[in-house]
Amino acid sequence: MVTLAEVAQHAGVSASTVSYVLSGKRSISMGTRQRVEQSIQELGYHPNAGARALASNKSNIVALMVPLRTDMYVPVMMEIAIAVATTARAYGYDVLLLTGEEGPDAVRRVTGSGLADAMILMDVELDDERLPLLRGTDQPSVLIGLPADTSGLTCVDLDFGATGALCVEHLAMLGHRDIAVIGEAPAVYERHTGFAERTLDGLRSRARELGLRVLHRPCEGGYDALAATLARIFDERPGTTGFVVQNESAVEPLLALLRQQGRAVPEDVSVIGICPDQVAVQASVRLTSVAIPAQEMGRRAVEQLVAKLDGRDTDEVALLAPELTVRASTGPLSATG
Amino acid sequence: MVTLAEVAQHAGVSASTVSYVLSGKRSISMGTRQRVEQSIQELGYHPNAGARALASNKSNIVALMVPLRTDMYVPVMMEIAIAVATTARAYGYDVLLLTGEEGPDAVRRVTGSGLADAMILMDVELDDERLPLLRGTDQPSVLIGLPADTSGLTCVDLDFGATGALCVEHLAMLGHRDIAVIGEAPAVYERHTGFAERTLDGLRSRARELGLRVLHRPCEGGYDALAATLARIFDERPGTTGFVVQNESAVEPLLALLRQQGRAVPEDVSVIGICPDQVAVQASVRLTSVAIPAQEMGRRAVEQLVAKLDGRDTDEVALLAPELTVRASTGPLSATG
DNA sequence: AGTCGTTGTCGAAGCGCTTCGACAAAGTAT
DNA sequence: ATACTTTGTCGAAGCGCTTCGACAACGACT
Known part of the structure; x- marks a missing residue:
């Protein structure tokens, strides 16, 4: 050496x-x-990195805590992680990959040992047990996702409330009155991951304003689960003509089952996805969708973090505005609907 | 502190x-x-991590270099990365996330600075430009994937040659004679990623032994690309009754198109996937498949690395034996086929 | 009783870097 | 020409840890 x-x-x-x-x-x-x-x-x-860290008291490393579970949005997570790594490098930082497995202990370990100068947390729950630790330390951190109480925290996320509202508005404009929401797996709601609930809230309150009816059903991915869910939906609300899908692995099954039941998309039924553009484009019917801007989220998170490390002020909460792209899966409600 | x-x-x-x-x-x-x-x-x-690294000359960090591009097998990459992180923690190591973006420079930087004690490289190309560097340093490393020349390197991978052979054997046993392979996107072959070529080699040589005919077509994911590819296949080999799919995002389109063309799976046509079990199970027809053991690969890579760091001898090349799980997408060729 | 390992503890050196204060040398204002 | 600032360089201290050799204290042998 x-x-x-x-x-x-x-x-x-x-x-x-x-x-x-x-x-x-x-x-x-x-x-x-x-x-x-x-x-x-x-x-x-x-x-030498160690000597440098010791003498200067900074490691030039940011820690990224990714969820251990892979029950949802894996490609989104990956895209965020890669955007974080790429952006961080551009600012001279390396990225330490932590899994959610260790939980709060990982925060303590990294903070205490000076391994990293700052942290980015993904998959934040509404009442996340890591938050008190973050508030109690002077180590800068940024959350990707929104907890219930954001005081003293910096967060970056898609504005899922506005996303839900946007979906409803589009369907309402097309004349749909009865809307079904195919949600994430029940487990996602049970652990109170913010984005799912916020989407629902935004969607419901806008629907109320516009006089639409909303039926929400959590759903595991795959054909069997979706078949059951769909049956229950049409059972309860036979007049459902609009679908909002917030579950990547339910998109294709939904399209297939609708087709199979003789319901044409978009003539009889409209479908909006909340998913990465790639999924929307690759589906069997090119999906009208609100994109999840994974790269943008990762990039912004790092920028906020770097700003903090440089002692600059940062936004408390940066919500990215949703954008709806109209493709081939939504259309005006036909007279017979 | x-x-x-x-x-x-x-x-x-x-x-x-x-x-x-x-x-x-x-x-x-x-x-x-x-x-x-x-x-x-x-x-x-x-x-304090820095002081420790300086004094002991080891950082207790392993670097993981993931591909920047996300044109294939993203969930597999993610699963490997998480398995690496989890296993590494169990051995007391943290994981530094590097993207392929920096290329060979990242290897130099990490090696030279003592940032990490060892490296794991994913997405290795047959003649990868990072390999000479690895050979020229005394920093331990493990590749996930197999380059053309493995001398002086330690590698972990699924035995894709055997995987291809296994697919052929299963189809042959069921009476199929004409087989089509739906491969990865052309770009994957162009950059000579080993696994795709090795699958094909194994598949072809076994087919030759068993007297089957094989037609290989690279294919982008999505419906449109696959529709074109499929048309060309049936055009050239109308008697094709067996499919091997090595491209996650072609599985569902293939099943949908076959259905649409009135070819029943598995009565008229059999389909085998080379994909993670989750994909196989969630498909509209439960897919007979050879699993990609992502977790196992990540775990083994770390174990090899730790063995090296502990001064123990390790295998040069550890190829995991493929396992074929029969599900609902393959069956005996009917008399009319 | 004297010698010899063991076992448990300590002091000090040193890992490679950053950073502070000191200080020549050179430039600028008187 | 003198005093004063600026610019460029150096030496030394110190970051928090590991590790080596030294050495008391103690029991186990003759």
Whole structure:
């Protein structure tokens, strides 16, 4: 391993000078800078991360806590994670991957050991047990997702309330009166993951304003589960003509089953997805959808974090505005509907 | 921040004693050990990662390099990543997430800076540009995937050759003679990702032995792409009755299109998927499949790495045996076929 | 009783870096 | 020319830990 001292000797300067060349924290004459940089090149020097962390008290690492469970939105999680990693690198940070498994202990460990300078938490529950720890430490953090109480926290998320409202508005505009929501798996609601409930709230309150009726059913992915759910929906509300699907793995089964039952999309029934664009585009009927801006979320989270680390002020809560893309799965309610 | 010295003072011992309690590298009397542990508890001490790394010359971090592109098998990648993180934690290591973006530079950076003690590389290409670097350093590494030349490297992967052969055998046994392979997107073959080619090789050579005919077509995911591909297949080989699909996002479109064309699965046509079990189970026809053991791969990679770090010998190449699970999408060729 | 391991503890050195204060050398204002 | 600032460099201290050698204290052998 090449050390700072060796570079210094090779360049004929002191160690501190090399350090200042690297950090730019003091001015260095052109000649010296060039000689040092040359030596760094020639010797193939890389600063030792541990020594740097020890001396400067910063690790240049941000921790990213991803959910352990993979019961939902895996591609979204992955996309966020990759966006976080990519953006972080652009700001000179590396990313430490933590799974939710360790829970609050991971927060304590990382905070206490100085392993990371800051944290990003995904899959935040409404009343997440990690939050008190974050509030009680001076380690900067950003949540991707929205807990019930955001005081003292910085959050980035899609505005799921507005997303729900947007879906209703689109369906209402097309003349639909009875709407069914195919939701995430029951487990997602049971652990009070915010986004699912917020979507529902936004959707319901806008529906009330516009005079639509809403029936919500959580649903596991796959054909069998969806077949059962769909049967119950049409049983209870035979006049249902609009669907909002917030569950990637229910999209295709829903389209298939509707087709099978002789209900044409979009002539008889309209379907809106809340899902990444890729899913919407690849479906058997190109899906009208509200996109989940995974990359944007990851990027914004890192930017907020970097701002905090640089001592700049940041938004408390940054909600991204939803955008609805009309494709082939929604249309005006026909007269016979 | 609580330091070792403070713990030592609180417990009435020297710093080195506390260190030895923590590491267990020298024997400590019961009484002392207990007093120290008590102090650690009371003060809420966490060893400083940077100082530890500097003094011991090991970071207890392994780097995981995931592909930046998300054009294939995203859930598999995610599952591997999570398995790596979970297993690594069990061995006391944290995981640093690197994207393929930086390419070989990331290897140099991590190796040179002592940021990580070891690396795991995913999405290895047959002639990967990162390999010379790995061979030229004494930093332990494990590849998930198989390059063309494995000398001096440790690799973990599913035995895709055997996987291809297994698919052919199953179809042959059922009486099928003409087989079509729906492959990954052309880009995957173009960058010479090993697994796709190896599947094909294994499949073709076994087919030759058994006297089956094989037609291979790369294919993007989604309905439109698959519709075109399928048309060409039946055009060229109208008698095709067996399908092997190595592309998650082609499974559902294939099943839908076959249904639409009046070809019953499995009565007229048999379909085998090479995909995670979850995909196979959630498909509209429960899919006979060879599973991609993502978790197992991640776990094994970490275990190999830890073995190397502990100075134990490891396998050069660990190929996991494929397992075929018969479900509802394959059956004997009917007399009329 | 004297010698020899053991066992448990300590002090000190050192890992490679950052950063502070000191200080020549050079430039600027008087 | 003198005093004063600015610029560029250096030496030394110190970040918190691990680890080596030293060495009391103690029981186990002759």
